[in-house]
Amino acid sequence: MxxxxxxxxxxxxxxxxxxxxxxxxxxxxxxxQTAAKKEPFECGVPNSSRREKMSVKFYLTSILFILFDIETVFLYLWARVFKTLGWFGVAEIFVFLLILVVGYVYVLRSKALDWD
Amino acid sequence: MDLFYFELMAAVVKMCVILAMALQLPPIMVWIERRAGAFMQRRKGPNRVGLFKWRLWGLLQSLVDTIKLIFKEESVPEDADKVFFHLAPVLSLIPALLALSALSFGNYIILFDHEIPLQLINLNVGFLFILGISGMGIYGIVLAGWASSNKFSLLGSLRASAQMVSYEIPMGLSLIPIVLIYNSLELGSIVEAQANTWQWGIFLAPISFFIFLITMFAETNRAPFDLAESESELIAGFHTEFGSSKFALFYLAEYVNMFTLATLCSILFFGGWQVPFIPHLKLIELLGSHNLASFIGFVTLLLKSAFFMWLYVWVRWTLPRFRYDQLMKLGWKFLIPLSLGNVFVTSLILMM
The missing domain is CATH 1.20.5 (Single alpha-helices involved in coiled-coils or other helix-helix interfaces)
Known part of the structure; x- marks a missing residue:
């Protein structure tokens, strides 16, 4: 099966x-159903629902997630054949992680991860 | 009997067991949570509802609550996106059940001369499937928030998705040392490699366990990371507009996700269905029966994950909630560098 x-x-x-x-x-x-029940559920705030525009930070977070998650999946492939690749694989992944860290530091320095 | 039909029958039986586990989980856990909260705050908690003259410490409270939820009025907001509003609870239930059924609950049992592994979905990508599928749980939450056209729901769902997405990276990275050490992605063979108790993941990769434990709480939106439904700010977060049975479905999905991660944690770091200090092969020898040994392993695994379920409750009633910027800071600025360093150091140590 x-x-x-x-x-x-x-x-x-x-x-x-x-x-x-x-x-x-x-x-x-x-x-x-009454008219009041069909309204959005809020606590005394004037009813201004509809779809609000949201902070671009959330968008940025999701973009960064895609980058880092693909890199995570890539690391899994290496981890599975780690024993057969030996030192060659470790050196390769060291270079890969180095590039990743450079990107990470760039993201950090451009304050993309700061929430105010 | 034809092999295909035999395997299909076995799969259906396993599915029934998994469904029974999933469906009885939320009532019991809600009861434990309320009783534990009451115990920790010196209250009594729900202790009335019982059967006839037996009170059973209020054990039937959740059952009654479920019936109450079904008989509640179902209200749909007027400008809600009707299709997604009805679809969202189901969309969060599907990944939860899929991830649960990909767990390895025990060694195989022998029935009618056939080996039946106690694992419903056994793919060669192993627990990568669980990680991927639990990532898909975000869809249900995002659509729930979007479809209800309520700004609190939308905010809650955005928070939940950003949080789950951010903590998925350290979670994925924290499990790489496990693959490095046991050289496998399949849960069954990882558990077999942990036969010796000192070979358990917690002893070989303690930092991984530490990171995984934190991300476990964040991924399921539980306290202290329950920013997505922080009552004081967002009413109830993404399920503000959901009442009656749709709310129950969200609850079901949440508790199933919690159980999945608790079990995954005990499989990867605490030897899964290996009884402590008795390797599984020795257990089979001692008992003289394959099926009995597998059953004891199954119970052992359930006890281990019950401990982590209790940890969820314990932490919830002990720690205060994080602030949102603190949460993102912890995820991106602390856990990701730590887990990357952990991967590198583990690989170096293994090569030495």
């Missing part, structure tokens, strides 16, 4: 559970 078949099974069962729970609440719960 393919090892990927259980993944499909789990996705299906999760969809069924999620759908069933949502449907159960939909049919079991009372339904009397």
């Amino acid at each position: 393919s090892p990927y078949l259980p993944i499909l099974l789990i996705i299906l069962i999760a969809l069924v559970i999620g759908g069933a729970m949502s449907a159960l609440a939909h049919f079991c719960g009372p339904r009397n």
Whole structure:
């Protein structure tokens, strides 16, 4: 049996559970909607919801994440064949980490990681 | 019987066990959490709801709460994105269940002359699959915040995603020394390599364990890193607008994620299903039965992860919450350099 078949099974069962729970609440719960209930839930603040524009910091964080995460995955490949590569691999990864650290210091110095 | 159908049947049975584990986890954990919180704050906590004349220390409180949640009115905000609003809880449940079923819960058992490993999803990429899938849990949170069209939800979901994304890097980096030491990505063979108790990950890679423990709390948005749902600032964070059973689904996903990471921690650093000081092979010899030894291993693993689940609760009621800039500073400026240095030093020591 393919090892990927259980993944499909789990996705299906999760969809069924999620759908069933949502449907159960939909049919079991009372339904009397009022205008106030349909508004966004806030504590006394004037109702100004809609989609707000958010700080660009979050965007920057996600861009940096992509860079560093790809590098992490790359390190996994090296870690798996570490014993066979020997000192050659260590030297290579040292160069790789050096470049990574230069990039990291650049990010640090340009204050991309500072939250004010 | 055809081998394919046999394996399919085994997979379905394993899936049922995993589902049972996942579904009974939140009620018990919520009860433990409330009772422990009460105990630590000198209150009584929920102690009434029981069965007929037995109170059972309020154990059935969560069950009653679940029923209550199902019978609550389901309200959808008017300008919510309807499709994503209904989809978001399910989207956070799918990765949680997938990651849970990729764990290795024990050695294989022998049934009808077939070896059945106690692991539902056994891919050759091993725990990289778990890391990748738990990263996908962010989608549910982001969509939940986006779809409810509430600025507190949006802020909460952005915070949660930025936090999970930031702590995923140190988490990934902290597990590289484990791969270096045991030379494998598959959870089963990592546990087999930890037969000797002094070969456990905690003794061979203590700094990795330290980093992993911190990121474990941050990845599941638990205190002291629960900025995503800090009640005093954001009402309830990304699930502010979610009521009734959708809220229950988010809760389920959160607790399943916690259990997955707790179990992963005990597999990688505490010998998984190896009983302390008794290697698994010796256990089989002692008991004379393969299946019994596997079962004892399974129970051992559950006890180990129960300790980490308790640690979650313990830390939650002990430590105050971080500030958001402190959280990002800890992740990017402390944990990432530390874990990079840890990878390099571990590789040098192993080469010596």
